Amino acid sequence: MSGRRLLLFAPMGLLIAAFTLSVAGLLWSSLSHGGPALYAELLMDAGIQRVLWRTVWIAVVTTAISALLGYPLALFLARSPNRNLWLILVISPWLVSIVVRTFGWMVLLGNRGVINNALRNWGLLDAPIRMLFTPTAVLIGLVHVFLPFMVIAILSSLLMQDRKLEEAGRILGGTRWQTFTRVTLPLSMPGVIGGCSLVLLMATGAIVTPLLLGGLRDRMLGTQIYSEIFQIYNFDRATAMAVLLLVTALVLVAPLRLLEARIRHRLEGV
Amino acid sequence: MLPTPTSGRLLLDTVSRSFGALKAVDGVSLDIAPGEFVAFLGPSGCGKTTLLRIIAGFERADAGSLILDGRPLTGLPPNKRDVGLVFQNLALFPHLTVTENISFGLELRRESAPEIARKVEEAIALVALQGLERRRIQQLSGGQKQRVALARALVLHPSVLLLDEPLSALDLKLRRQLQQELKTLQRRTGATFVFVTHDQEEALSMADRVAVFNQGRLEQFGTPQALYGQPASRFVAEFVGDANIRDAAQLAPFGITLPPETLLVIRPEDCAIGAAADAAPVRREGTVDAIDFIGPHARLRLILDGLAEPWLALCSGSAAAGLEVGARSVLGFDPAGAATLKAGA
Numbered sequence: 001m002s003g004r005r006l007l008l009f010a011p012m013g014l015l016i017a018a019f020t021l022s023v024a025g026l027l028w029s030s031l032s033h034g035g036p037a038l039y040a041e042l043l044m045d046a047g048i049q050r051v052l053w054r055t056v057w058i059a060v061v062t063t064a065i066s067a068l069l070g071y072p073l074a075l076f077l078a079r080s081p082n083r084n085l086w087l088i089l090v091i092s093p094w095l096v097s098i099v100v101r102t103f104g105w106m107v108l109l110g111n112r113g114v115i116n117n118a119l120r121n122w123g124l125l126d127a128p129i130r131m132l133f134t135p136t137a138v139l140i141g142l143v144h145v146f147l148p149f150m151v152i153a154i155l156s157s158l159l160m161q162d163r164k165l166e167e168a169g170r171i172l173g174g175t176r177w178q179t180f181t182r183v184t185l186p187l188s189m190p191g192v193i194g195g196c197s198l199v200l201l202m203a204t205g206a207i208v209t210p211l212l213l214g215g216l217r218d219r220m221l222g223t224q225i226y227s228e229i230f231q232i233y234n235f236d237r238a239t240a241m242a243v244l245l246l247v248t249a250l251v252l253v254a255p256l257r258l259l260e261a262r263i264r265h266r267l268e269g270v
Numbered sequence: 271m272l273p274t275p276t277s278g279r280l281l282l283d284t285v286s287r288s289f290g291a292l293k294a295v296d297g298v299s300l301d302i303a304p305g306e307f308v309a310f311l312g313p314s315g316c317g318k319t320t321l322l323r324i325i326a327g328f329e330r331a332d333a334g335s336l337i338l339d340g341r342p343l344t345g346l347p348p349n350k351r352d353v354g355l356v357f358q359n360l361a362l363f364p365h366l367t368v369t370e371n372i373s374f375g376l377e378l379r380r381e382s383a384p385e386i387a388r389k390v391e392e393a394i395a396l397v398a399l400q401g402l403e404r405r406r407i408q409q410l411s412g413g414q415k416q417r418v419a420l421a422r423a424l425v426l427h428p429s430v431l432l433l434d435e436p437l438s439a440l441d442l443k444l445r446r447q448l449q450q451e452l453k454t455l456q457r458r459t460g461a462t463f464v465f466v467t468h469d470q471e472e473a474l475s476m477a478d479r480v481a482v483f484n485q486g487r488l489e490q491f492g493t494p495q496a497l498y499g500q501p502a503s504r505f506v507a508e509f510v511g512d513a514n515i516r517d518a519a520q521l522a523p524f525g526i527t528l529p530p531e532t533l534l535v536i537r538p539e540d541c542a543i544g545a546a547a548d549a550a551p552v553r554r555e556g557t558v559d560a561i562d563f564i565g566p567h568a569r570l571r572l573i574l575d576g577l578a579e580p581w582l583a584l585c586s587g588s589a590a591a592g593l594e595v596g597a598r599s600v601l602g603f604d605p606a607g608a609a610t611l612k613a614g615a
Binding site for chain 2: 162164165167168169170171172173174175178182183186187266267268
């Protein structure tokens with residue numbers, strides 16, 4: 001590697017080094033203070049098991065909903081002549097802090113929130129529906145936060161696609177729908193899977209949204225770690241949970257990465 | 271597998287299409303016979319590709335009508351037109367194998383599996399791709415991809431197959447070979463072929479009839495011989511082969527009198543040089559301005575005495591032997607054999 005290329009590699013190398021060191025430090029600290037006993041205790045804890053399960057299903061459902069909502073949106077953007085204008089709207093939530101956005105959902109979803117008040121004023125409800133501090137609220141909040149990532153991942157793979165392939169599908173007798181399912185969709189799968197990995201990873205480690213919208217009962221791993229550190233001051237347990245979170249995220253995302261690699265290999269050839 | 275040669279009659283009646291102020295296709299009328307091999311020829315931006323896309327159904331016509339075998343095409347989506355298309359970049363499906371690409375259309379028609387297998391095998395044999403059935407598109411050479419694209423379109427037996435400069439990406443040798451193969455394929459399938467190209471040599475050598483386009487308008491539609499021998503306009507005369515196009519004033523020094531508003535088209539190969547010119551009815555001396563040896567022939571440019579416009583002549587290499595730039599020679603031709611044009615055309 002020449003000196004100049006080494007220079008280009010330096011920032012990334014620094015990031016990789018910092019990341020590796022912090023993960024190694026995390027592992028070391030959890031093993032030296034608590035050791036395997038700490039992990040055993042953690043995994044046997046029924047409360048932690050519930051949190052772990054909740055983390056997994058909320059992350060998976062968030063990813064699925066994001067993909068289902070994100071694909072049509074990405075397709076619309078890819079076909080729109082005013083793509084850039086719409087794209088600004090899609091990513092505009094990023095201009096607002098995640099905490100503020102989540103508070104917005106609290107205002108909407110609360111027992112005396114906008115939605116419940118409106119439904120009651122129209123006489124559709126007698127008592128408020130409980131929405132805030134439920135998994136549903138967490139799902140809504142997470143989808144809102146992560147949807148733009150999904151849209152952009154899918155959009156980029158749609159934009160790379162040759163439009164002539166769709167025309168080929170049409171002239172060979174395909175309806176719009178058939179052409180979509182047999183040409184557009186399969187060819188955009190790398191983008192879909194890439195977006196899913198991204199959202200799955202971020203949703204697994206989410207803290208702010210589950211903390212504010214899920215409340216104290218419906219914790220996820222991220223919130224659990226947060227309270228171990230800031231409320232219980234049990235750093236060893238928090239460290240072990242962080243490792244658990246890391247492993248969970250890897251286990252969830254690894255199959256997707258393998259799938260994406262296989263599909264890319266198929267599409268791009270030898 | 272020969273389809274009935276009675277299908278594939280394509281009628282275009284004053285078809286027009288504008289993009290803003292640009293008239294991409296301007297009142298084009300054509301009558302293409304069943305089983306005919308037609309080339310759309312013209313410089314880039316002349317509207318030939320837009321017209322092709324209108325026939326395929328990817329562009330709409332602002333005005334005019336298209337009728338295929340008595341069936342109006344207006345308003346029909348591409349998938350209902352019974353028209354095939356080979357794209358300029360081929361547009362093969364990268365996620366499918368050779369076989370899957372070819373069977374794509376048959377599967378959409380929900381034909382039975384054995385039927386699909388039979389037809390795909392037939393199509394693969396037709397384009398000589400045996401042994402490559404399970405290959406991915408990326409594993410094929412340029413010529414092989416070309417054949418897959420043809421097989422994918424032909425397996426559906428469309429009444430009309432449109433080809434949008436499908437050979438333009440290939441090197442010259444492969445191009446010549448595939449031109450021959452295309453011609454053979456067209457005869458064997460009996461389908462009407464509409465071939466878009468900007469290469470006049472390709473158009474003349476392959477097509478039964480050639481439609482020459484310029485700025486969205488159809489300049490001439492005729493056999494290669496007619497196009498070359500009796501060009502309908504100055505554009506056609508200049509675009510199809512080389513030509514010396516002269517008006518009455520430029521021909522007066524030869525002692526030729528032309529009716530007013532008439533131009534004479536003298537092809538370079540009809541010009542004799544040196545001793546060969548002695549037999550020509552009209553002659554004039556001049557100086558050789560440039561000389562190109564192209565295989566057995568030599569292409570000469572001469573400045574004839576007292577005439578401003580240089581003349582192009584094509585003669586055998588032996589006739590040009592001994593000539594060099596600056597040498598004196600004689601150019602002669604027979605005005606009776608030259609085509610005439612209306613000056614405004």
